[in-house]
Amino acid sequence: MFRIPCPYCGPRDATEFRHQGESRNRPDPRTVTRGQWRAYLYEKDNVAGWTRENWYHGVGCRRFISVERNTVTNETRPAAAAAGAVDPVLPGAEAGAPDADSTRR
Numbered sequence: 392m393f394r395i396p397c398p399y400c401g402p403r404d405a406t407e408f409r410h411q412g413e414s415r416n417r418p419d420p421r422t423v424t425r426g427q428w429r430a431y432l433y434e435k436d437n438v439a440g441w442t443r444e445n446w447y448h449g450v451g452c453r454r455f456i457s458v459e460r461n462t463v464t465n466e467t468r469p470a471a472a473a474a475g476a477v478d479p480v481l482p483g484a485e486a487g488a489p490d491a492d493s494t495r496r
């Protein structure tokens with residue numbers, strides 16, 4: 392098993408995450424051709440080596456992150472929030488309320 396460096400929670404075991412696939416830019420649906428859309432949906436690079444992937448940290452912060460991972464060795468590089476990711480709304484995390492972690496102590 393390997394560890395994934397979550398930018399919010401720190402390094403965590405990969406079993407805490409769900410793989411979301413290769414990071415790629417979504418084409419504009421107003422201008423894309425059918426072939427380009429099909430390629431976006433179904434054609435993956437499947438690189439043997441370093442690639443950028445999106446992961447969902449369901450057991451931790453419930454955020455989508457972007458990670459560089461070597462698919463041969465499972466070595467990872469520091470991660471960032473995934474492009475276009477929206478922070479989740481956690482129960483009790485309304486504006487002005489203490490953050491969810493401080494209420495559990």
Ligand SMILES: [Zn+2]
Nearest residue numbers: 397400451452
């Ligand atoms: Zn996290």
